[in-house]
Amino acid sequence: MLQFAGFELDEKRSELRRLDGETIKLRPKAFDLLRLFATRPGRVLSKHELMAAIWPDVHVGEDNLFQCIREIRTALGDEKRELIRAIAGRGYLFEPEVSGSTDAAPQEAIPPKTKSQTESEPTVGWRNGKIRRRAALIAIAAVGVSALAIPAMMLPNVFVASPPSVAILPMATASGDAAVARMATGVISDLTDGLAKIETIRVVVPPGAAIKEADLVLNSELDKTETTWSLRANMIEPATGAVKWSTSLSVNLTDIDPQLQRTRLTAAIGNALAQRINALLTSGNRSVDGGPTGTAKAAIEQATASINQTTLERFRTAEAMLEKALADDADSVDLRVALAAFKLRGIQLSWFPETERQTVVNGVGAIMERALHARPDYIPVLETHCRYLSATNRFAESLVACGKALALDPWDGSALYLTGLAQIYLGRFDDALATFKQADRFDTPQVSRWTWGIGAGWACMLMGRADEALPWLQRSIKITPASGRTYFLMAAAYQQLGRVAEAKAAIAKGMELRPGSTALNAPPPSSNTSGVFLKAQERIMRLIVEAGLPEK
Missing domain, CATH: 1.10.10.10 (Winged helix-like DNA-binding domain superfamily/Winged helix DNA-binding domain)
Structure with a gap:
């Protein structure tokens, strides 16, 4: 000891x-x-x-x-x-x-x-009631951090309720291929390890009679073609026979090594499963869906369908769509966080006039206050709260909010990106790069791919590594070509590498996307940031100005 x-x-x-x-x-x-x-x-x-x-x-x-x-x-x-x-x-x-x-x-x-030691560990922490009570205390503490009051009458229920048990069955394979069987075993092992870190559930793995009494049971099957892995899964509630969740997903197996294939398969199923379980547990009724349904679901899907290729015009249309849906369903937490996240992305891409920005930020703050009060442990709420804190330069608080989301979904790429962003502003560039690379390995959700691309490129530039930054920035632009900031960073990388003509072309494209940009209004926020960040960012801005960005 x-x-x-x-x-x-x-x-x-x-x-x-x-x-x-x-x-x-x-x-x-x-x-x-x-x-x-x-x-x-x-x-x-x-x-x-x-x-x-x-x-x-x-x-x-x-x-x-x-x-x-x-x-x-x-x-x-x-x-x-x-x-x-x-x-x-x-x-x-x-x-x-x-x-x-x-x-x-x-x-x-x-x-x-040994293999037996490693595989048995995910269930060790749930063998007695003390751990369950600690999980309840941690949940209450987490709510307290976000300054939300819990009515006293609710406290007894928190302590009485025990975490639901989730049984993870061995993954079936559609063929007798030994490589498929090995991959299936590896994915289930990694998935079990990740789910075991979530305090709000109890993981059960065969063998054991406890699996028969599990609240939820996960079945899955893996298949392989020449170019992709295909995985199907469903989660059943044994007590009722109801299918509580199902998914079909695929991961490209070309151009990436087997370990990365395994990581992405695990993350794809783990992210979707963790989000689903969280939606069920935070809905207030485990028998209901817990996520967006009906009109709200349709509005969110339509508004975000082409988010990677969004233009200013499409952004405004989608924003209006979400605002109308929320006006028709004012109690929908999912619509609230979708609208808040959309507006925050508009701020990130500088699509709101500077005179309008603070009003938008205040409006998002009001939306988040209601959402946090309604469902303080709901992952989409925590993600958007993290994004809001980042947008308002509260980077240390943003790390805490992101940590809560990752505690409920270890594969949450959006929370990882925002964690990396906070680490950048706090001057922790090595940590930020590692975080962005982790998000890239998970690749969940794919809609956010461009964000960890620009994040990793930015972290590399802050450390003076332009040759390493360039591929990340190019990949980000290929996914989402509407971000002027990415072009400015690319211009700095080209300038540092002596590729002056390409630097000027990148500046021209960035100015097209962000007209009126100068060395005075283009830099990221400086309040609440570290001196290490400010010094490194100043060097990047000098490169951007040398490439052609107007100083005033």
């Missing part, structure tokens, strides 16, 4: 706890990494040492390491990076003093877990 900074690490039970006994969930690899740090306090460990110990004999990218470190920092509340410090050019240092004893010798590498 090791103690440090108000926490204790129980190696035998593979648990991280606060000193008051509250268990904090960590994925197996993140726990192993924290254990490695805690057994070597005060010593700088290189990235190579860390990756060799946690992923022995397996080739993984540095993003896997960064993701585990982010998860540990979140678990320890280490937002200021005082417990795990990055030592430039050398690695990472675990700063706290550690007391207690460990079963591992200080210099030993952590042995890899």
